Amino acid sequence: MQTDTAQAPAGASPQGASYAPTGRTVPTRARDRAAYDHETVHAILDAGYVCHLGFVRDGAPVVLPTLYGRVGDRLYLHGSTGSRPVRMAGASGGSAGPGLPVCVTVTHVDGLVLAKSAFHHSINYRCVVVHGTAHQVVDEDEKTAALDALVDHVLPGRAADSRPGNAKELAATAVLRLDLHEVSAKIRTGGPHDEPEDLELPYWSGVLPVTPAYGTPIPSDGLAPGTPQPAYLPAH
Amino acid sequence: MQTDTAQAPAGASPQGASYAPTGRTVPTRARDRAAYDHETVHAILDAGYVCHLGFVRDGAPVVLPTLYGRVGDRLYLHGSTGSRPVRMAGASGGSAGPGLPVCVTVTHVDGLVLAKSAFHHSINYRCVVVHGTAHQVVDEDEKTAALDALVDHVLPGRAADSRPGNAKELAATAVLRLDLHEVSAKIRTGGPHDEPEDLELPYWSGVLPVTPAYGTPIPSDGLAPGTPQPAYLPAH
16 A cells, blocks of 8 residues: 655655655545645644544554654654553664554644535544554654654743653653655635525525634642743733 | 443433443553543533544554534444445445444543643643444434434534435435444543652743634625524624
Protein backbone atom coordinates (compact mmCIF):
# COMPACT_ATOMS: atom_id res chain seq x y z
CA MET A 1 0.00 0.00 0.00
CA GLN A 2 2.92 2.34 0.57
CA THR A 3 4.91 1.69 -2.58
CA ASP A 4 3.94 4.91 -4.32
CA THR A 5 4.42 7.16 -1.31
CA ALA A 6 6.65 10.17 -1.91
CA GLN A 7 9.72 10.53 0.26
CA ALA A 8 8.99 13.76 2.08
CA PRO A 9 11.93 15.72 3.47
CA ALA A 10 12.40 15.74 7.24
CA GLY A 11 12.65 19.41 8.06
CA ALA A 12 11.57 22.39 6.05
CA SER A 13 9.03 21.83 3.28
CA PRO A 14 9.82 23.18 -0.16
CA GLN A 15 7.44 25.85 -1.38
CA GLY A 16 4.37 24.34 -3.08
CA ALA A 17 5.34 20.78 -2.20
CA SER A 18 2.71 18.07 -1.82
CA TYR A 19 2.41 14.62 -0.32
CA ALA A 20 1.91 12.01 -3.06
CA PRO A 21 -1.55 10.41 -2.88
CA THR A 22 -1.59 6.67 -2.19
CA GLY A 23 -4.22 3.96 -2.26
CA ARG A 24 -5.24 4.72 1.27
CA THR A 25 -5.07 8.51 1.18
CA VAL A 26 -7.41 8.93 -1.80
CA PRO A 27 -10.93 9.00 -0.32
CA THR A 28 -13.61 6.75 -1.76
CA ARG A 29 -16.03 9.68 -1.72
CA ALA A 30 -15.95 13.48 -2.14
CA ARG A 31 -12.47 13.47 -3.70
CA ASP A 32 -12.79 17.19 -4.46
CA ARG A 33 -12.52 17.78 -0.70
CA ALA A 34 -9.10 16.11 -0.48
CA ALA A 35 -5.83 18.08 -0.40
CA TYR A 36 -2.21 16.96 -0.23
CA ASP A 37 -0.12 20.15 -0.26
CA HIS A 38 2.18 20.68 2.68
CA GLU A 39 0.83 24.16 3.43
CA THR A 40 -2.76 22.96 3.89
CA VAL A 41 -1.78 19.82 5.80
CA HIS A 42 0.61 21.63 8.15
CA ALA A 43 -1.86 24.45 8.85
CA ILE A 44 -4.51 21.92 9.95
CA LEU A 45 -2.01 20.02 12.11
CA ASP A 46 -0.69 23.23 13.67
CA ALA A 47 -4.20 24.42 14.58
CA GLY A 48 -4.66 21.53 17.03
CA TYR A 49 -2.99 19.70 19.87
CA VAL A 50 -5.14 16.59 20.40
CA CYS A 51 -5.07 13.87 17.74
CA HIS A 52 -6.76 10.50 17.68
CA LEU A 53 -4.11 7.79 17.55
CA GLY A 54 -5.21 4.48 16.03
CA PHE A 55 -3.29 1.23 16.30
CA VAL A 56 -4.03 -2.48 16.18
CA ARG A 57 -3.89 -4.61 19.31
CA ASP A 58 -4.61 -8.35 19.16
CA GLY A 59 -6.08 -7.80 15.70
CA ALA A 60 -8.59 -5.19 16.86
CA PRO A 61 -8.46 -1.41 16.43
CA VAL A 62 -7.78 0.94 19.34
CA VAL A 63 -8.28 4.73 19.14
CA LEU A 64 -6.93 6.98 21.90
CA PRO A 65 -6.86 10.78 22.20
CA THR A 66 -3.23 11.86 22.35
CA LEU A 67 -1.29 15.12 22.54
CA TYR A 68 0.90 15.86 19.55
CA GLY A 69 3.21 18.45 18.07
CA ARG A 70 4.80 18.97 14.65
CA VAL A 71 8.39 19.79 13.74
CA GLY A 72 8.85 20.08 9.97
CA ASP A 73 7.73 16.83 8.38
CA ARG A 74 7.60 14.94 11.63
CA LEU A 75 4.71 14.47 13.99
CA TYR A 76 5.50 13.78 17.65
CA LEU A 77 3.03 11.96 19.90
CA HIS A 78 3.11 12.15 23.68
CA GLY A 79 3.12 9.08 25.88
CA SER A 80 4.47 7.70 29.09
CA THR A 81 7.04 4.96 29.09
CA GLY A 82 4.39 2.58 30.41
CA SER A 83 1.62 3.39 27.94
CA ARG A 84 0.40 0.68 25.61
CA PRO A 85 1.26 2.20 22.21
CA VAL A 86 4.71 3.20 23.47
CA ARG A 87 5.41 -0.33 24.72
CA MET A 88 4.06 -1.77 21.45
CA ALA A 89 6.33 0.53 19.41
CA GLY A 90 9.22 -0.98 21.34
CA ALA A 91 12.59 0.51 22.20
CA SER A 92 15.63 -0.57 24.16
CA GLY A 93 18.75 1.40 24.92
CA GLY A 94 19.65 3.53 21.93
CA SER A 95 17.47 1.57 19.50
CA ALA A 96 14.03 2.82 18.46
CA GLY A 97 12.55 -0.68 18.15
CA PRO A 98 10.44 -2.13 15.35
CA GLY A 99 7.83 0.62 15.45
CA LEU A 100 4.05 0.53 15.56
CA PRO A 101 1.80 0.91 12.49
CA VAL A 102 -0.53 3.79 13.30
CA CYS A 103 -3.13 6.11 11.83
CA VAL A 104 -3.21 9.59 13.34
CA THR A 105 -6.21 11.80 12.67
CA VAL A 106 -6.66 15.47 13.56
CA THR A 107 -10.12 16.99 13.11
CA HIS A 108 -11.40 20.55 13.54
CA VAL A 109 -15.15 21.21 13.37
CA ASP A 110 -15.81 24.64 11.82
CA GLY A 111 -19.57 24.66 11.46
CA LEU A 112 -22.89 22.84 11.57
CA VAL A 113 -24.45 22.73 8.11
CA LEU A 114 -28.24 22.73 8.40
CA ALA A 115 -30.05 21.81 5.21
CA LYS A 116 -33.79 21.85 4.61
CA SER A 117 -33.67 18.07 4.25
CA ALA A 118 -32.32 15.81 6.99
CA PHE A 119 -30.27 14.04 4.29
CA HIS A 120 -28.19 17.09 3.35
CA HIS A 121 -27.18 17.99 6.89
CA SER A 122 -23.43 18.07 7.22
CA ILE A 123 -20.45 19.46 9.09
CA ASN A 124 -17.85 21.94 7.92
CA TYR A 125 -14.50 20.57 9.01
CA ARG A 126 -10.78 20.37 8.39
CA CYS A 127 -9.18 16.98 8.90
CA VAL A 128 -5.75 15.42 8.38
CA VAL A 129 -5.14 11.67 8.31
CA VAL A 130 -1.57 10.33 8.61
CA HIS A 131 -0.66 6.69 7.96
CA GLY A 132 2.71 5.30 8.90
CA THR A 133 4.88 3.58 11.48
CA ALA A 134 5.53 5.36 14.77
CA HIS A 135 8.94 4.96 16.39
CA GLN A 136 9.98 5.87 19.89
CA VAL A 137 12.37 8.84 19.97
CA VAL A 138 15.61 7.78 21.63
CA ASP A 139 17.82 10.78 20.81
CA GLU A 140 17.70 13.11 23.84
CA ASP A 141 18.02 16.35 21.84
CA GLU A 142 15.24 15.30 19.47
CA LYS A 143 13.09 14.29 22.42
CA THR A 144 13.58 17.64 24.16
CA ALA A 145 12.71 19.55 20.97
CA ALA A 146 9.67 17.32 20.45
CA LEU A 147 8.39 17.97 23.98
CA ASP A 148 8.83 21.72 23.46
CA ALA A 149 6.78 21.40 20.27
CA LEU A 150 4.08 19.49 22.16
CA VAL A 151 3.76 22.20 24.81
CA ASP A 152 3.87 24.98 22.21
CA HIS A 153 1.07 23.30 20.20
CA VAL A 154 -1.14 23.69 23.26
CA LEU A 155 -0.17 27.34 23.78
CA PRO A 156 2.48 28.94 21.54
CA GLY A 157 5.29 30.38 23.65
CA ARG A 158 4.56 28.30 26.73
CA ALA A 159 7.51 25.89 26.40
CA ALA A 160 10.00 28.71 27.03
CA ASP A 161 7.89 29.96 29.95
CA SER A 162 7.97 26.83 32.14
CA ARG A 163 10.61 24.75 33.86
CA PRO A 164 12.24 22.30 31.41
CA GLY A 165 12.05 18.62 32.22
CA ASN A 166 14.81 17.15 34.40
CA ALA A 167 16.47 13.78 33.78
CA LYS A 168 13.91 11.86 35.85
CA GLU A 169 10.95 13.51 34.09
CA LEU A 170 12.44 12.96 30.64
CA ALA A 171 13.00 9.30 31.47
CA ALA A 172 9.34 8.90 32.47
CA THR A 173 8.12 10.53 29.26
CA ALA A 174 8.05 8.79 25.92
CA VAL A 175 7.67 10.43 22.55
CA LEU A 176 6.65 8.63 19.38
CA ARG A 177 7.76 10.02 16.02
CA LEU A 178 5.68 9.63 12.89
CA ASP A 179 7.16 10.90 9.64
CA LEU A 180 4.71 12.74 7.41
CA HIS A 181 4.86 10.73 4.17
CA GLU A 182 1.45 9.21 3.59
CA VAL A 183 -0.82 12.11 4.47
CA SER A 184 -4.04 13.68 3.26
CA ALA A 185 -6.27 16.54 4.28
CA LYS A 186 -10.02 16.67 3.79
CA ILE A 187 -11.96 19.90 4.03
CA ARG A 188 -15.61 20.86 3.75
CA THR A 189 -16.61 24.51 3.61
CA GLY A 190 -19.69 26.47 2.58
CA GLY A 191 -23.42 26.17 2.99
CA PRO A 192 -25.88 23.31 2.59
CA HIS A 193 -26.57 21.75 -0.81
CA ASP A 194 -30.34 22.03 -0.71
CA GLU A 195 -32.36 20.33 -3.43
CA PRO A 196 -34.09 22.88 -5.74
CA GLU A 197 -37.50 21.44 -4.84
CA ASP A 198 -36.77 21.98 -1.14
CA LEU A 199 -36.01 25.69 -1.37
CA GLU A 200 -39.58 26.78 -0.63
CA LEU A 201 -39.88 24.63 2.49
CA PRO A 202 -40.35 26.67 5.69
CA TYR A 203 -37.27 25.26 7.47
CA TRP A 204 -34.28 27.45 8.28
CA SER A 205 -31.12 26.45 6.44
CA GLY A 206 -27.59 27.74 6.65
CA VAL A 207 -24.43 27.34 8.67
CA LEU A 208 -23.89 27.69 12.40
CA PRO A 209 -20.16 28.48 12.81
CA VAL A 210 -18.33 26.56 15.53
CA THR A 211 -15.18 27.99 17.09
CA PRO A 212 -13.15 26.87 20.07
CA ALA A 213 -13.30 29.45 22.83
CA TYR A 214 -11.38 30.01 26.02
CA GLY A 215 -12.90 30.88 29.37
CA THR A 216 -11.34 32.98 32.09
CA PRO A 217 -7.97 31.57 33.20
CA ILE A 218 -8.11 29.97 36.67
CA PRO A 219 -4.81 30.51 38.53
CA SER A 220 -3.50 27.76 40.82
CA ASP A 221 -3.81 28.19 44.57
CA GLY A 222 -0.06 27.83 44.76
CA LEU A 223 0.69 30.72 42.45
CA ALA A 224 3.42 32.99 43.83
CA PRO A 225 2.03 36.45 44.70
CA GLY A 226 2.53 38.95 41.89
CA THR A 227 2.92 36.31 39.16
CA PRO A 228 1.73 38.13 36.05
CA GLN A 229 -0.74 36.52 33.66
CA PRO A 230 1.30 35.73 30.54
CA ALA A 231 0.50 37.38 27.23
CA TYR A 232 -0.29 34.05 25.54
CA LEU A 233 -3.35 33.63 27.77
CA PRO A 234 -6.52 35.38 26.64
CA ALA A 235 -7.24 38.66 28.44
CA HIS A 236 -10.53 38.85 30.33
CA MET B 1 -10.80 -10.28 25.00
CA GLN B 2 -14.55 -9.89 25.24
CA THR B 3 -15.39 -12.89 27.40
CA ASP B 4 -16.00 -10.95 30.60
CA THR B 5 -18.05 -8.22 28.96
CA ALA B 6 -21.41 -7.56 30.58
CA GLN B 7 -24.50 -7.92 28.42
CA ALA B 8 -25.85 -4.37 28.46
CA PRO B 9 -29.56 -3.89 27.78
CA ALA B 10 -30.51 -2.34 24.43
CA GLY B 11 -32.81 0.52 25.40
CA ALA B 12 -33.19 2.28 28.71
CA SER B 13 -30.38 1.92 31.24
CA PRO B 14 -31.27 0.84 34.76
CA GLN B 15 -30.51 3.39 37.46
CA GLY B 16 -26.91 3.16 38.64
CA ALA B 17 -25.94 0.53 36.06
CA SER B 18 -22.36 0.19 34.85
CA TYR B 19 -20.50 -1.39 31.97
CA ALA B 20 -18.29 -4.24 33.21
CA PRO B 21 -14.58 -3.45 32.82
CA THR B 22 -12.65 -5.75 30.48
CA GLY B 23 -9.01 -6.31 29.66
CA ARG B 24 -9.09 -3.56 27.08
CA THR B 25 -11.24 -1.02 28.92
CA VAL B 26 -9.05 -0.87 32.04
CA PRO B 27 -6.37 1.74 31.30
CA THR B 28 -2.72 0.90 31.88
CA ARG B 29 -2.26 4.30 33.55
CA ALA B 30 -4.30 6.72 35.71
CA ARG B 31 -6.98 4.14 36.55
CA ASP B 32 -8.57 6.57 39.00
CA ARG B 33 -9.67 8.61 35.96
CA ALA B 34 -11.67 5.71 34.49
CA ALA B 35 -15.46 5.40 34.85
CA TYR B 36 -17.91 2.77 33.66
CA ASP B 37 -21.33 3.89 34.88
CA HIS B 38 -23.99 4.43 32.22
CA GLU B 39 -24.79 7.94 33.39
CA THR B 40 -21.23 9.22 32.96
CA VAL B 41 -20.66 7.37 29.68
CA HIS B 42 -23.97 8.47 28.13
CA ALA B 43 -23.50 12.10 29.19
CA ILE B 44 -20.12 12.25 27.45
CA LEU B 45 -21.49 10.60 24.32
CA ASP B 46 -24.53 12.90 24.26
CA ALA B 47 -22.38 16.03 24.54
CA GLY B 48 -20.82 15.36 21.12
CA TYR B 49 -21.65 14.51 17.53
CA VAL B 50 -18.28 13.72 15.93
CA CYS B 51 -16.50 10.53 16.96
CA HIS B 52 -13.27 9.01 15.68
CA LEU B 53 -14.03 5.62 14.15
CA GLY B 54 -11.13 3.17 14.08
CA PHE B 55 -11.05 -0.02 12.05
CA VAL B 56 -8.43 -2.32 10.54
CA ARG B 57 -7.88 -2.41 6.78
CA ASP B 58 -5.26 -4.74 5.27
CA GLY B 59 -3.84 -5.19 8.76
CA ALA B 60 -3.29 -1.47 9.35
CA PRO B 61 -5.33 0.94 11.47
CA VAL B 62 -7.59 3.59 9.93
CA VAL B 63 -9.18 6.42 11.95
CA LEU B 64 -11.88 8.59 10.39
CA PRO B 65 -14.01 11.37 11.89
CA THR B 66 -17.64 10.26 11.73
CA LEU B 67 -21.01 11.64 12.82
CA TYR B 68 -22.80 9.60 15.45
CA GLY B 69 -25.89 9.49 17.61
CA ARG B 70 -27.00 7.42 20.60
CA VAL B 71 -30.29 5.65 21.25
CA GLY B 72 -30.29 3.86 24.60
CA ASP B 73 -27.39 1.42 24.63
CA ARG B 74 -26.73 1.68 20.94
CA LEU B 75 -24.41 3.99 19.08
CA TYR B 76 -25.24 4.79 15.45
CA LEU B 77 -22.53 5.87 13.01
CA HIS B 78 -23.26 7.72 9.78
CA GLY B 79 -21.97 6.58 6.42
CA SER B 80 -22.82 6.40 2.78
CA THR B 81 -23.51 3.08 1.13
CA GLY B 82 -20.22 3.43 -0.76
CA SER B 83 -17.98 4.32 2.18
CA ARG B 84 -15.16 1.97 3.14
CA PRO B 85 -16.22 0.99 6.68
CA VAL B 86 -19.80 0.44 5.54
CA ARG B 87 -18.69 -1.83 2.69
CA MET B 88 -16.33 -3.65 5.06
CA ALA B 89 -19.15 -4.21 7.59
CA GLY B 90 -21.03 -5.91 4.76
CA ALA B 91 -24.76 -6.23 4.21
CA SER B 92 -26.99 -7.67 1.53
CA GLY B 93 -30.76 -7.55 1.34
CA GLY B 94 -32.19 -7.95 4.80
CA SER B 95 -28.99 -9.32 6.32
CA ALA B 96 -26.64 -7.14 8.33
CA GLY B 97 -23.49 -8.98 7.19
CA PRO B 98 -20.55 -10.16 9.28
CA GLY B 99 -19.86 -6.78 10.87
CA LEU B 100 -16.68 -4.78 11.30
CA PRO B 101 -14.55 -4.74 14.48
CA VAL B 102 -14.26 -1.10 15.47
CA CYS B 103 -13.13 1.23 18.21
CA VAL B 104 -15.12 4.44 18.53
CA THR B 105 -13.70 7.29 20.59
CA VAL B 106 -15.41 10.55 21.60
CA THR B 107 -13.27 13.25 23.20
CA HIS B 108 -14.16 16.63 24.68
CA VAL B 109 -11.36 19.01 25.68
CA ASP B 110 -12.40 21.06 28.73
CA GLY B 111 -9.24 22.92 29.60
CA LEU B 112 -5.53 23.43 29.15
CA VAL B 113 -3.65 22.58 32.33
CA LEU B 114 -0.53 24.73 32.63
CA ALA B 115 1.95 23.57 35.25
CA LYS B 116 5.13 25.31 36.34
CA SER B 117 7.09 22.40 34.87
CA ALA B 118 6.77 21.36 31.22
CA PHE B 119 6.41 17.76 32.44
CA HIS B 120 3.17 18.36 34.39
CA HIS B 121 1.34 20.13 31.57
CA SER B 122 -1.88 18.33 30.78
CA ILE B 123 -5.37 18.59 29.37
CA ASN B 124 -8.69 18.42 31.16
CA TYR B 125 -10.92 16.18 29.09
CA ARG B 126 -13.82 13.77 29.00
CA CYS B 127 -13.43 10.77 26.74
CA VAL B 128 -15.39 7.59 25.95
CA VAL B 129 -13.88 4.59 24.16
CA VAL B 130 -16.20 1.89 22.76
CA HIS B 131 -14.92 -1.47 21.50
CA GLY B 132 -17.14 -3.81 19.53
CA THR B 133 -18.41 -4.97 16.16
CA ALA B 134 -20.38 -2.53 14.02
CA HIS B 135 -23.23 -3.86 11.92
CA GLN B 136 -25.09 -2.14 9.14
CA VAL B 137 -28.67 -1.26 10.12
CA VAL B 138 -31.04 -2.95 7.69
CA ASP B 139 -34.38 -2.38 9.47
CA GLU B 140 -35.96 0.73 7.94
CA ASP B 141 -37.65 1.92 11.15
CA GLU B 142 -34.44 1.53 13.16
CA LYS B 143 -32.54 3.34 10.40
CA THR B 144 -34.97 6.27 10.40
CA ALA B 145 -34.82 6.58 14.18
CA ALA B 146 -31.01 6.38 14.06
CA LEU B 147 -30.80 9.17 11.47
CA ASP B 148 -33.10 11.33 13.61
CA ALA B 149 -30.76 10.71 16.55
CA LEU B 150 -27.76 11.66 14.40
CA VAL B 151 -29.33 15.00 13.42
CA ASP B 152 -30.52 15.68 16.97
CA HIS B 153 -27.01 15.05 18.33
CA VAL B 154 -25.82 17.94 16.16
CA LEU B 155 -28.64 20.24 17.30
CA PRO B 156 -31.38 18.90 19.60
CA GLY B 157 -34.79 19.41 18.02
CA ARG B 158 -33.51 19.77 14.48
CA ALA B 159 -34.64 16.35 13.20
CA ALA B 160 -38.32 17.30 13.59
CA ASP B 161 -37.65 20.68 11.94
CA SER B 162 -36.37 19.45 8.57
CA ARG B 163 -37.70 17.39 5.67
CA PRO B 164 -37.40 13.65 6.44
CA GLY B 165 -35.39 11.52 4.04
CA ASN B 166 -37.21 10.05 1.05
CA ALA B 167 -36.72 6.50 -0.24
CA LYS B 168 -33.85 7.47 -2.56
CA GLU B 169 -32.03 9.39 0.18
CA LEU B 170 -32.48 6.61 2.72
CA ALA B 171 -31.10 4.12 0.19
CA ALA B 172 -27.98 6.25 -0.31
CA THR B 173 -27.39 6.53 3.43
CA ALA B 174 -25.90 3.78 5.53
CA VAL B 175 -25.98 3.55 9.30
CA LEU B 176 -23.72 1.34 11.37
CA ARG B 177 -24.89 0.16 14.78
CA LEU B 178 -22.50 -0.47 17.64
CA ASP B 179 -23.93 -1.89 20.86
CA LEU B 180 -22.55 -0.34 24.03
CA HIS B 181 -21.12 -3.35 25.88
CA GLU B 182 -17.38 -2.88 26.17
CA VAL B 183 -17.17 0.78 27.11
CA SER B 184 -15.16 3.05 29.35
CA ALA B 185 -14.95 6.74 30.13
CA LYS B 186 -11.83 8.60 31.16
CA ILE B 187 -11.96 12.02 32.75
CA ARG B 188 -9.39 14.51 33.97
CA THR B 189 -10.46 17.58 35.94
CA GLY B 190 -8.80 20.11 38.20
CA GLY B 191 -5.57 22.05 38.24
CA PRO B 192 -1.94 21.17 37.63
CA HIS B 193 -0.04 18.87 39.98
CA ASP B 194 2.94 21.13 40.56
CA GLU B 195 5.93 19.73 42.42
CA PRO B 196 6.34 21.37 45.87
CA GLU B 197 9.82 22.58 44.93
CA ASP B 198 8.40 24.31 41.83
CA LEU B 199 5.82 26.43 43.67
CA GLU B 200 8.10 29.44 44.04
CA LEU B 201 9.05 29.52 40.35
CA PRO B 202 7.89 32.69 38.59
CA TYR B 203 5.82 30.88 35.93
CA TRP B 204 2.03 31.21 35.82
CA SER B 205 0.19 27.98 36.51
CA GLY B 206 -3.45 27.11 36.41
CA VAL B 207 -6.19 26.07 34.00
CA LEU B 208 -7.38 27.77 30.83
CA PRO B 209 -10.96 26.54 30.31
CA VAL B 210 -11.88 25.49 26.77
CA THR B 211 -15.49 25.56 25.62
CA PRO B 212 -17.02 25.06 22.20
CA ALA B 213 -18.67 28.26 21.03
CA TYR B 214 -21.05 29.13 18.22
CA GLY B 215 -20.71 32.12 15.93
CA THR B 216 -23.55 34.06 14.33
CA PRO B 217 -25.77 31.77 12.22
CA ILE B 218 -25.30 32.36 8.45
CA PRO B 219 -28.61 31.85 6.62
CA SER B 220 -28.56 30.27 3.15
CA ASP B 221 -29.06 32.47 0.10
CA GLY B 222 -32.05 30.32 -0.79
CA LEU B 223 -33.88 30.89 2.47
CA ALA B 224 -37.57 31.66 1.91
CA PRO B 225 -38.37 35.25 3.00
CA GLY B 226 -39.73 35.44 6.52
CA THR B 227 -38.24 32.10 7.62
CA PRO B 228 -37.75 32.58 11.37
CA GLN B 229 -34.50 31.62 13.07
CA PRO B 230 -35.32 28.51 15.11
CA ALA B 231 -35.04 28.56 18.88
CA TYR B 232 -32.37 25.84 18.91
CA LEU B 233 -29.92 28.22 17.23
CA PRO B 234 -28.03 30.62 19.50
CA ALA B 235 -29.43 34.16 19.57
CA HIS B 236 -27.05 36.94 18.51
